[in-house]
Amino acid sequence: MGDRSVTLITAVCSVLLTGLFVEGKSLLENAQYTSLTGHKGDTGNTKGNVADTNLDLDHHKNSSLYSWMSGITRPVEEEIMTELLKFILDSIPGRNIYIFHEGLYPGVSATAATCFRRWAELTIFLCDEALERLRDLVGAYNQVASPRHIILLCSEANTMAVFQKIRENTLETTEVQWFVILKNHVSEDIVKFVREGTQVTFAVRGNDTIYQYFFQASYINTSNDISLKTIGSWRWNPQSGHKINLKTSLYHPVERTYSNFGGRKLRISAFHNDPFWVLEKRDNQSTRMLGGIDFRIMEMLGKKFNFSFEVLPPSDYAWGVVLDDGRVTGIIGAVHRHESHLGINEITISASREKAVDFTTPYFLETTTILTAAPAKLLNPRAVFAPFTFPVSQQLRNGKIS
Structure with a gap:
């Protein structure tokens, strides 16, 4: 099974206005850059302070x-x-x-x-x-x-x-x-x-x-x-x-x-991953789209936002990771390098991937349930009275029968 949580990838000098301001000339001569920050409620000082920055x-x-x-x-x-x-x-x-x-x-x-x-x-x-x-x-x-x-x-x-x-x-x-x-x-x-x-x-x-x-x-x-x-x-x-x-x-x-793509043809990075993408590779190496959950999603979005699409599988057929040397693999890498416009194929959101691409809000969540054997029945101290009828067992518990 692939990645679980699926998304669609789409990747000083600070001076508070309190009455004191650095003059513009010394600011440019002594600093590489300047941050001029105004805050709501400081309007009483704003005009005077800014005037000092001539x-x-x-x-x-x-x-x-x-x-x-x-x-x-x-x-x-x-x-x-x-x-x-x-x-x-x-x-x-x-x-x-x-x-x-x-x-x-x-x-x-x-x-x-x-x-x-x-x-x-x-x-x-x-x-x-x-x-x-x-x-x-x-x-x-x-x-x-x-x-x-x-x-x-x-x-x-x-x-x-x-x-x-x-x-x-x-x-x-x-x-x-x-x-x-x-x-x-x-x-x-x-x-x-x-x-x-x-x-x-x-x-x-x-x-x-x-x-x-x-x-x-x-x-x-x-x-x-x-x-x-x-x-x-x-x-x-x-x-x-x-x-x-x-x-x-x-x-x-x-x-x-992006309210209307004007009939553009988008490149989608994905590979065969039933039931999300059902794809078939043709003799001319092109990819035929047969169905799948993500195919239907893109088909619906294409009708709403006026675009068509084609699928381009990544060469390594991987979801993708960010490597230590900065290279990015798989679907994530194809989107990161602008080889594809987007990727959709049961892809998990992770902190490292978010450094390379932008994610949409998750549209599919897959939960995992762990099954274990039922625990053995605990010992019951009253089990010794089980063979007896209720009146007898009650008298035994009350000490009326020895």
């Missing part, structure tokens, strides 16, 4: 981000970036917000203030530090209380390096949504490193003006490849404010993303 713009005047818009004064650029970041922050739910940046980026103080007003936690990392700690930041927890949002303000090379590292280390997770702000139209080059499980929205500056950004969201097409679609634009006017034209919201919860 950064020394001259200290970073040669920042690569300030060279984005040649001929544009820093105050204008800061105003545009501040308003864009505020719009993005107002469009996403949740408390956990991270910003990866190179040097100083425009609008950090206003962005921090916006986060504090929304009772959010804002953590700011230099891009190099974020790359070194990416596994801790992105891949440490598959299950978290609320979604995490990461805003990327890095050069094109470092932006590609972030997503390349995610791919190489299999750090994809639907618990993180990425927002990438770009000067040039290089989103198609970056998305080549993106695999399913990484949700990213690009804000790309318009060709003819610094005041407009176009939003592109990643999605999976019917060929199971990552593509981009334009979902709207944002334009800033110093006199009248911003103008928004969006077909859909910037934030895409997983439930909405």
